[in-house]
Amino acid sequence: MAKPSPFFITTPIFYVNDAPHIGHAYTEVAADVLARWHRQAGDDTWFLTGTDEHGQKILRTATANGVAPKEWADRLVESSWKPLLDLIDISNDDFIRTTDARHEAGVAKFLQKLYDEDHIYAGEFEALYCVGCEEFKPKSEIVDGTGEFEGQKVCAIHSKPLELLQEKNYFFKMSAFQDRLLALYEERPDFVQPASARNEVIAFVQQGLEDLSISRTSFDWGIPIPWDSSHVTYVWFDALLNYVTAIGYGEDDEQFQRRWPANHLVGKDILRFHAVIWPAMLMAAGLEVPDHVFAHGWLLVGGEKMSKSKLTGIAPNEITDTFGSDAFRYYFMRAISFGQDGSFSWEDLAARYQAELANGFGNLASRVLAMNAKYFEGVMPQAADETAADAAIRELAASVASRADERIGAFAVHEAIAAIWELVDALNGYITEQEPWALAKDPAQRDRLATVLATATEGLRALAQLLAPVVPVATAKLWTALGADEALGALSAQPIREAGSWGRLPAGTPQQKLDVLFPRIETDGK
Template sequence: MPERQQFFLTTPIFYVNDAPHIGHAYTEVAADVLARWHRQAGDDTWFLTGTDEHGQKILRTATANGVAPKEWADRLVESAWKPLLDTIDISNDDFIRTTDARHEEGVAKFLQKLYDDGHVYAGEFEALYCVGCEEFKPKSEIVDGEGAFEGEKVCAIHSKPLELLQEKNYFFKMSAFQDRLLALYEERPDFVQPASARNEVVAFVQQGLEDLSISRTSFDWGIPIPWDSSHVTYVWFDALLNYVTATGYGSNAEEFARRWPANHIVGKDILRFHAVIWPAMLMAAGLEVPEHVFAHGWLLVGGEKMSKSKLTGIAPNEITDTFGSDAFRYYFMRAISFGHDGSFSWEDLSARYQAELANGFGNLASRVLAMNAKYFDGVVPEASAGAEQPADIAIRELAESVARRADEKIDAFAIHEAIAAIWELVDALNGYVQEQQPWSLAKDPEQRPRLAAVLYTATEGLRALAELLSPVIPVAAAKLWTALGAEAVLGALADQPIREAGSWGRLPAGTAQQRLDVLFPRIETESK
């Protein structure tokens, strides 16, 4: 089995200019599944998420709503962003806000070090700026406007006009790190994942890097530059530092040494910030670069990226209020290949809920526990020694194989493939029960030893599934764990070593079981 390891995982910190949609929740759930898996494996796991609250976009949004930017941020964080974590059962260990004192102090220390070490200089700058991206746009992301914006240059991502900004700013000598970055990508080909994202990053850096403007003077909503308070820190330079300020940079050296470096889960639209700018910043500060930067794809609705501004944003509770948090988590992790774009539809969600969760997994658990109650007085039956048949052996061997392969896929950030592997056991157990027909065996007293063997195999298979699916569908897995009687004899589900879930025979015969509530109730839905 793999040894215990340190595993620090982050999501991006999200802008608080509006309430979250399912695109944000998708990122959170993916990170949560990975964190829960590693935590259950016994790894020293730390899962960080949070909010990005500085910059021109936040200032404008707050002003438009007639409040100060900090008041706006406080309101959105408490009313929308933190409640999101409860809505979709996120198990984060920390929540960082860029308005936290610990963050602002850490940013100031980091900036001062770069300045003292000669990585920052003053200069003038003129370029096209996208407030939505909070970025001076590269030529590759500047396009000609159409319709109402004809004759203007617009952002290729937001389709909104760019603003020509000219300022005296401080610059980070990012161009000096071009060769070191290319060497990093070459020496560690898994640093940026998936491969398509790595290729994109390498091509971008090979074209040549320019120095990065890291301050603004046209507005004051940001962290002051420590040596020149007339400037505030560029919002991305500020935001990226949350990954180290949250884990003790500049304040707790022991904690920082324990946690850093991190694994970053990001959307592909912010890949360049995390795979180019961020490692260059860390190199300049003499810090380790991240373990991995994994860029997932976009959620598409009607063929377009999820967007509040384009009215394609769907609030997570629109789904969870009907289908529950487990179904939300399962659907987005199973239906979309992690690392690629994926389309959301209500029809596909409903179909998968009924076929895979309600009928596939939920019905399996219900049937097996009901037969244990009916034929063995509600306890785990005892299989006779030496009575194992080839069909039983196949289930046992599959459970071991599934657990091993799922762990390998999780380690490679292939969440969808890990769930697909686990679901092989769900499907195999359904086929096994149907083929062995314990309800028929129960009619013949001479077949009672075989009935016990079949139901023990099915029950132990459910025990393995409860452990393996706990990071994905924690509510249903916990209900099943309790009903199996496993908590009373094996302890809390979260404490089970998930890499050993395929070890057969862990649930003792004679364990008293409980009635299982329906895990995934049938839902009558209308087309959205």
């Protein structure tokens, strides 16, 4: 038996300076859909997420709230970040915190290795720093302030004044890796995705790389530099290492070799850290670079990036309390081209919920199962002779499954769902054209009625498998109602790449009443 293909997927680790908004949840859902798909395909899947808890921003937030930074982090992780994962049905295999002992030990080992191999040196540094980004800003992201900040230099991303910092720091010789990085982007065109992100990274590196300041002495909330405890590690150098410390770097070589390298999903605003600094760090340590770095776009509200500070942040439960977690997951994966910016609106969410989930998929499932109950005593009918119309559904199911898997492999989640939805639409059209309710009135059409409903029911079986990574709650209900739990086993155990194989649900399988998958919602005019 062939060894399963490894698939290690990560989200960024999120700052605990505030509670999560739907922009954070968007990244989590995208990673979760990919993880669930690969897991159900039989790949050796590992899904990592977590929180970033060091640095000046966290220290200042904690201080402003009158608590120690670790206490603040503990509070936010338990009250906000971990509950988010349950709220939107995230199936992560691990959750790492940068305050975990395993992480701090791994960072120290990594730093010591780079220092021992002469990739780190001491020096002095003065530059404009953005606490929001936790970054010394490149010239391209420094702009003149306006309004209350007129006459000051501000961060192009946060629109907040920059601070001039002057420190004695330790530096990572990142400039030495410029040519190797450019060669990486050339030799592996899919390393950074989408293409627009790749082009941006190449242009940045071609301008010339400077060495990276990797320590701070102006505050003490961070991991101490192992050879000089008067310095703490720069928060980004610390944070990026979570991807390897979580899978046993320096502690569990077997686990590390099994899992690494990773596929990183990141917001486009942190692309440079993941596509430039991170691979340079790994090269210096003699480790493989990631498989892929995929930069998705921003969620926009009113034309602006989601932001708590600008009061455009929407809490995920504002959506799930009304529409449920499945609709949350489906909407953001279907409505936004993954890799591009996308605008959120309550009107679009409500419209898609009604048209695509309730009327499209949900109503299809309830109609078919209700007709099986009415005409065939609640069991899977026995199909008779196949017509061209039946064959078209069978062939489409195979095509859809294949195309969706290919699109998932390319991180094009929205295109995978669009492909699957072709089967939803085709089955609705098939039932309208075949008119099983009319066939049921003619005893001579009994075999034809059975074939039509068997075809539609088998189509639902395929859809339950294919949509399980996207809408796990609804598909689990459908799978049980189809009787597939008893006939075929748990939905999570079904090989998703074989979802298009026809005739898997046996004739005579007893079925159950299906609760409404997507209930009618009265919106309040949001």
